[in-house]
Every structure is written in C-alpha cells, then in structure tokens.
Amino acid sequence: MSQAGHFPAAMLVALAVAMASSSPRAQSNAIHTLDAIFYNFDENRDGVITSAEANHFIDKTFAEMDPRHTGRMTKEAWRNFSFGLADVAAEQGVSHSYERAKDAIFDRWDRRKKGALTLEDYRNGVLGDARAAMHGEGKGEELRIDLNAFKRARFVRQLLRSLH
Structure with a gap:
C-alpha cells in the first residue's frame, strides 16, 4: 500500500484514539499523533488539505479498492478496506456497528x-462531506480542509460513533 493509501487509516485511528482516550497524557499523545499524520499528508505544508491533495488521496484509495481497474468500487471492496479501524472495532466488540456505519456511508454515496x-x-462523497463540514466556508472556492473540518466530516463522525 502506498503511503497516501495510509492517510485515511492513520488519521482515523488517531481520531479514534483521541476520542476514546481518558487520560490527559493519552489525549495529548493522540492529538500530537493526529497532527503529525495530518501534516505528513498536507503536501505543501500549509496546514490544510487542498482540493488537489484531497483528490490525490481519493485517487490512491479508490485504486486500492479497485485493484482490477474496473472503474467501480464494489460494496464488498469498501467493506474490506478497514481504514485501520477494523481492529479497533474488534477489540471493543463493536465490529457489527462499524460495518453498519461503513454500509450506511457506502449507501449514501x-x-x-x-x-x-x-x-x-467516491470523490463526490468524500468531498461533499468535507464541504458540508466547512459550514459554507469557501463555497465555490478551492477546497481547503483544516484539521477541525476533517474531524467534522460526516463519514469521519459516522465511523467514530460506531466505535463507542
């Protein structure tokens, strides 16, 4: 898997850790980890993920879920792509909830x-959720997703809620 393919997995795992952690030190470590991951994939290091950077991420992850290059990502391929959270869900005994959340996201998209x-x-789903999380900021302009907007994106919230 390419480094860009690890973007959603690493970021979502860090978000899950940040939300599930109870000690201030664990929360601080999770926040620092999340920040490091976010800025690692912020290609121009300006503190936001631009449309071009988001599209690069979308292209890479779609290619991983469409390895035969059919131009279609099946629901099964979507289910099998864990985003790094399948193990977290299994450890917490909420795998069924996690899978339901992924199915709901797929069905909505x-x-x-x-x-x-x-x-x-896939692009419309990811970017649509990101734009909605921005509460109209930058509408019609170049998409610029900061860390807080990413945390508010509907698909991120759905996946994280499934882990509780």
Missing part, C-alpha cells in the same frame, strides 16, 4: 443505487 461506486461517486 451510491446515489444511483447501482451497488458500486465510480471514482466520481
């Missing part, structure tokens, strides 16, 4: 109800 996502569907 599958607007044509074809049972598979195209790259365009």
Whole structure:
C-alpha cells in the first residue's frame, strides 16, 4: 500500500484514539499523533488539505479498492478496506456497528443505487462531506480542509460513533 493509501487509516485511528482516550497524557499523545499524520499528508505544508491533495488521496484509495481497474468500487471492496479501524472495532466488540456505519456511508454515496461506486461517486462523497463540514466556508472556492473540518466530516463522525 502506498503511503497516501495510509492517510485515511492513520488519521482515523488517531481520531479514534483521541476520542476514546481518558487520560490527559493519552489525549495529548493522540492529538500530537493526529497532527503529525495530518501534516505528513498536507503536501505543501500549509496546514490544510487542498482540493488537489484531497483528490490525490481519493485517487490512491479508490485504486486500492479497485485493484482490477474496473472503474467501480464494489460494496464488498469498501467493506474490506478497514481504514485501520477494523481492529479497533474488534477489540471493543463493536465490529457489527462499524460495518453498519461503513454500509450506511457506502449507501449514501451510491446515489444511483447501482451497488458500486465510480471514482466520481467516491470523490463526490468524500468531498461533499468535507464541504458540508466547512459550514459554507469557501463555497465555490478551492477546497481547503483544516484539521477541525476533517474531524467534522460526516463519514469521519459516522465511523467514530460506531466505535463507542
């Protein structure tokens, strides 16, 4: 897996750790880890993920979920991509909840109800959730996702809620 493919897994694991941690030291470590991961993938190091950087991430993860280059990501491929959270869900005994959240995300992004996502569907889902998390900031402009907006993105919140 390419380094860019680790972006969602690493970031979501760090978010899960940050939200689940109870001690101030554990929370601080999780926040520092999350920041390090975020800035590691912020290609131009300006504190935000731009449309170009987000599209790079989307292209890489879609390619991982469409290894035969069919142009379609099946629901099964989506389910099998763990985002690094499958182990966390299993450890907490909430694997079923995690899988339901992933299914809900897939179904929401599958607007044509074809049972598979195209790259365009996947891009619209990820970027649509990111734009919505920005509460109208920068509407019509270049997308610039800061760390807080990423934490508010609907798909991130859905996955994290499933782990409680």
